[in-house]
Amino acid sequence: MKPVRDDQAVAGPVVPAEAGPIRRVRTRPEPMATKRGLGWQVLAVAGPPIAVAAVFVGIWLLLSYVVLSPTQRFLLPPPQEVVKVGFLDWENLRQVLVTGLLPTTQVAMTGLAIAIALGMLWAILMSQAAWIERSTYPYAVVIQTIPIIAIVPLVGILIGFNFKGRVLACVIISIFPIITNTLFGLKSADASLQDLFTLHGANRTTRLLKLQLPAALPAIFTGFRISAGLSVIGAIVGDFFFRQGNPGIGRLIDIYRAQLQGEQLITTIFFSSLLGIVVFWGFGYLGNRLIRSWHESAQERQ
């Protein structure tokens, strides 16, 4: 017998391959995933935010009862007091909603609408000519840094301390994200698509309407969502600065703060936050509806 060499030992005998029938792999249906009950599903969706709210209320109670002494408690009344005084007392609630929330909402939405119109127009102009961008973009940045309080007297004298003045403050505070996001979006259209439009003789307007604006929609809606929150802040801040004319939530906050009415103060803050959340979500929902069929950011999650 010949000594077995290493390589032969490893490599075993070569069996001639038979051209046998093609093997097909039979697929078996996957076992059905066990479906959880409706209760589970609701809990999975609502559970986490409820848990966060519980922690929040816990900290609130801790601050009210443990950290603050009874004589300081007016600074942060416990939640149940806030509900009792702020929400369940109709007179207080009416004042917050009608005297505060309503005019503030009007100012914020008017300001936001103007900011959207002006901001988009400005961005579109800048996207059309480099010299417009070069000469005016720096001033868009400057608008963002204007201390409203410094120009309040001027604005007041020029257009009044009432609705118009507040709307202007609101526009100044909320316009920048719209300008910058729209401009970014308009410029983000794919270079090959730009070439395609050039090859087929598209003019500026066609290019803008059929390529740049649709391509910019996701970025534009990001701008809307940021500005929606800012417009609410703008309206409240306007109230603080103008200190004249119809009160809005900002005036109410100022009054409640001065009169140490902690319960009403917190109720007011609650509603101004609610307003911000509603407009933020509103634009989020609208944007999602418009772009979900094609944009990655808006795919429905499984």
Place this chain on the structure above:
Amino acid sequence: MAVTEVRRATAEALAFDRVSMVFPNGTHALQDVSFQVDWGEFVAVVGPSGCGKSTLLRIASGLENATGGRVRVGGANLGFVFQDATLLPWRTVQANVELLGELHGLSKGDRARRADEAIEVVGLTGFERNHPKQLSGGMRMRVSLARTLTMKPEVALFDEPFGALDEITRGRLNDELLRLFLLERFAGLFVTHSIPEAVFLAGRVIVMSGRPGRVLGEVAVPFNYPRAPEVRFDAAFAKVAGQVSALLREAHA
């Protein structure tokens, strides 16, 4: 000075005459490139990445002006198929295919009719209402081809359109493209860095050097159209591919 003339009834569909291109940043992309594409001919250009093949197409289409030489284009309707499908993601397949008709101001009915035809030709009937996101890479490329076909191009330029696709899809689309070529009879100029793709598609393969791109030579492909997919495994096919490969290697020797 660069001149891009559009003249009908020229002898050739497309002619490059000592075309040179130096970009403003100093990149020397093309050097004295001369060749022509005849009517009814399908020509492929092969060369290493960055040899200015794409620049050649951009010059032919008028997107870029050559810094030297002349380009003559013999047809008014020029088709351009990009490296990726370049579809408008917010439009359905149907609306994407209708885009060029829209840009050229065709009537709604005419547009829709041309789009229906083109969609059928590329085999996408039934997908008209889908968005590009819902399609595979190969299907998106078919939409892009259909869009080009709607304008009935006399000269069609292809800028490595199947480079990003997997081998199987690429082979299938090459078969498809030849079928479209025989159906529509445009003059085709196809840029690629795949030797088998170039040999399978073209009647002539132009071989280019690395930057600055020069024409190293050309290889005639001795197969008649229509070509069966099996041609790829023919000994003669391997021989032609070997010739192209040898030309490419010479440049680096």
